[in-house]
Amino acid sequence: MVLQAPVLDDRTYDDLVAEARSRISRYAPEWTDLNDSDPGVALVQLFAWMSEALLFRIGRVPDLHFVKFLQLLGIQQRPAEPARTWLTFPLAENQQQAVIPIPRLTQVAAVDDPDAIFETEESLNAVALRVKWLAWKGGSKQKDYDNCLQGSDSTGRVELTQPSLQILAADELTEGLLLPFLEGFSEQGFYVCLSYPEKYTEKSDVIPPTQLSLTIFADGNLDSGAGVACGTDSGGSSTAARIVWEYPDEKSWKALAVDRDSTASLTRTGQVLLRTPPAGAWKRTVLEDTGVTGFWLRARLASGTYDQGRTPRLSAIRTNTVAAIQAQTHREEILGRSTGQPNQVFRLSFSPVLAGTLQLHVDEGISGASQWTEVADFFGSGPNDAHYVLDRATGEVRFGNGEAGRIPIATNTGDGIIALHYRHGGGRRGNLPAGTIKQVLSILSGIDDAAVHNPVPSVGGGDEETLQAAMGRAPQELKNKDRAVTAEDYEQLALRVPGIARARALPLAHPRFPCQPIPGTVTVVVVPDSPLPAPVPSESLLRNVCRWLEPRRVLTAEVFVTGPRYSAVSVTAEIVAHGGSDLADVARRVEHVLLQYFHPITGGESGTGWEFGGTIYYSLVYRQVLAVSGVQRIGTLTIMVDEQPQPPCVDIPLPAGHLAKSEQHSIIAVYSGA
Numbered sequence: 001m002v003l004q005a006p007v008l009d010d011r012t013y014d015d016l017v018a019e020a021r022s023r024i025s026r027y028a029p030e031w032t033d034l035n036d037s038d039p040g041v042a043l044v045q046l047f048a049w050m051s052e053a054l055l056f057r058i059g060r061v062p063d064l065h066f067v068k069f070l071q072l073l074g075i076q077q078r079p080a081e082p083a084r085t086w087l088t089f090p091l092a093e094n095q096q097q098a099v100i101p102i103p104r105l106t107q108v109a110a111v112d113d114p115d116a117i118f119e120t121e122e123s124l125n126a127v128a129l130r131v132k133w134l135a136w137k138g139g140s141k142q143k144d145y146d147n148c149l150q151g152s153d154s155t156g157r158v159e160l161t162q163p164s165l166q167i168l169a170a171d172e173l174t175e176g177l178l179l180p181f182l183e184g185f186s187e188q189g190f191y192v193c194l195s196y197p198e199k200y201t202e203k204s205d206v207i208p209p210t211q212l213s214l215t216i217f218a219d220g221n222l223d224s225g226a227g228v229a230c231g232t233d234s235g236g237s238s239t240a241a242r243i244v245w246e247y248p249d250e251k252s253w254k255a256l257a258v259d260r261d262s263t264a265s266l267t268r269t270g271q272v273l274l275r276t277p278p279a280g281a282w283k284r285t286v287l288e289d290t291g292v293t294g295f296w297l298r299a300r301l302a303s304g305t306y307d308q309g310r311t312p313r314l315s316a317i318r319t320n321t322v323a324a325i326q327a328q329t330h331r332e333e334i335l336g337r338s339t340g341q342p343n344q345v346f347r348l349s350f351s352p353v354l355a356g357t358l359q360l361h362v363d364e365g366i367s368g369a370s371q372w373t374e375v376a377d378f379f380g381s382g383p384n385d386a387h388y389v390l391d392r393a394t395g396e397v398r399f400g401n402g403e404a405g406r407i408p409i410a411t412n413t414g415d416g417i418i419a420l421h422y423r424h425g426g427g428r429r430g431n432l433p434a435g436t437i438k439q440v441l442s443i444l445s446g447i448d449d450a451a452v453h454n455p456v457p458s459v460g461g462g463d464e465e466t467l468q469a470a471m472g473r474a475p476q477e478l479k480n481k482d483r484a485v486t487a488e489d490y491e492q493l494a495l496r497v498p499g500i501a502r503a504r505a506l507p508l509a510h511p512r513f514p515c516q517p518i519p520g521t522v523t524v525v526v527v528p529d530s531p532l533p534a535p536v537p538s539e540s541l542l543r544n545v546c547r548w549l550e551p552r553r554v555l556t557a558e559v560f561v562t563g564p565r566y567s568a569v570s571v572t573a574e575i576v577a578h579g580g581s582d583l584a585d586v587a588r589r590v591e592h593v594l595l596q597y598f599h600p601i602t603g604g605e606s607g608t609g610w611e612f613g614g615t616i617y618y619s620l621v622y623r624q625v626l627a628v629s630g631v632q633r634i635g636t637l638t639i640m641v642d643e644q645p646q647p648p649c650v651d652i653p654l655p656a657g658h659l660a661k662s663e664q665h666s667i668i669a670v671y672s673g674a
Helices: 013-027 039-073 142-148 219-224 467-480 487-495 539-552 583-597 618-626
Strands: 084-088 099-102 107-110 117-120 124-127 130-137 165-169 190-195 211-217 242-248 253-255 257-261 270-275 293-303 316-319 321-325 328-336 345-347 359-363 369-374 387-391 396-399 416-424 437-440 500-507 521-528 558-562 565-577 631-641 658-661 666-671
Touching: 013 039, 039 467, 084 117, 117 328, 124 211, 130 316, 211 321, 242 257, 328 345, 467 487, 487 500, 487 521, 487 539, 521 539, 539 558, 565 583, 565 618, 583 618, 583 666, 618 631
Parallel strands: 369 387, 521 558, 565 658, 565 666
Antiparallel strands: 084 321, 099 124, 107 117, 107 437, 117 321, 130 165, 130 190, 190 293, 211 270, 211 316, 242 253, 242 293, 257 270, 328 416, 345 396, 359 369, 359 416, 387 396, 500 521, 565 631
């Protein structure tokens, strides 16, 4: 038998008053004064107000039951998640030291939102050196090279008499630099030229002994649509290639000690930490026929090979850059003392709490403070297990009942229950464009505070899940049972990864063979939660999705996770505004409506994001413009897709799987008869 949902009374105050008025003539025909001044009408309005409140409370009962069932099933609202980015710390102009230490947990806030605070995740040795030139050997066609640099702000390319050696000015403040490492990379490698600013040139002819950090941005390889292959790229290094870093001495190239390389041989974004040689060993030299003098560094493929389609393509190489997370650290916070009662609850002063950051000590006055262990629940805890459960969203710390989890001993000695260390933060407010996180909150001597910035956007931040969203997610979780079988399962599971706003699963789709269905493959296209007009997931975010999907996929399925492909959409229109309207304001509001309409996350007719491969209906775009207050009619309207004007009054289907992106529109507002 089909379950029938109960019919809830959703009548409002106006509905109740109107219904009562309609019945007066039938049940009390002598009552003829139905104005608001009549005492009887006043009583009707009073009872309608009371009835509306009562109906609202009764209507909330099913929601309460739903929430209680969710708690029984262990389904909770997801806490807010922090955004992540990279921060660059240039040295000050008047600073004469070659190395300045940047401590871990250095705080930098967003300019427009001082409450969006980011902390560096590790320490950094900031050096006066910066990346100045890049050079490589190998066969690279001019056409291919130009394609890689479309839209680049690079300062230019120098043509050399020796065709096998190519060099490019690569100031590290320039964005969009893509290097195609083609034939010859395995034999010759590529070269990075480091230099001091002009004020250091005469005094600094050597590099001091230090740990030199090079941050490699390799997200450029995601533009090709290759994405990340789950099960290989989501874990450790996905390539057998081994890179060595070398510096020149008087006769040959010598290897530098590598303290850490998180780039998987330059195929992913990360850091290379190099141990520089003793003072005086690494000097300024001229690289072959380039005529460029500097501290040259070579990256060479020592052994192994790259997988097909995974040859390094870099978007930037930076010094003085370190990973940062949207968080604030708190230490030694006293939560209180145990009363010896079961199921005690204490609350941290700040929330949401970042996963894995709380260190909780309990001082029971007997043998000093001891560290307790966080567990997801007490189902596996015994009466003597020093366990606690943390609700990250609210900051509540819950202890056991003496049977499932130990009860802290009640005592008046010692420090009680102490949060030795934890970090809190998160939310969509942390998803910020590049160059907007630059307000230094920590005291840093020798650093140019005005030049500190994030060279790439911060991504991955997500708000706390709403109750309605959790209620909507519960049936799907019960349906797929944390396993990915259907395309819908893959999409719903991908949406559970923090920072993902939309997901689309494409069965039989392989990123490297887009025109051919490949049995056993699934490509999951994800869109990050970002206010940018064309959000692109970072490589680390794609790997997070892969790590989440990998243990849940069908054993025989080959899963790829990639970012979306976009079709640029712009509208050129001349609109006629009502007399007396502010023409500039009307044009601005029309452009804002169109930017929202074509947005991949908040666009479309439903406001939930532009449909993958959705058709642009000319009439609906026309209606969006006409609906703006102040618009009388439309003179002309032309839709352009990827800079190509489309015929008027014709619907435009986007390529399969593509989303619309809209960055600017050309709107001209005039008065009638102008």
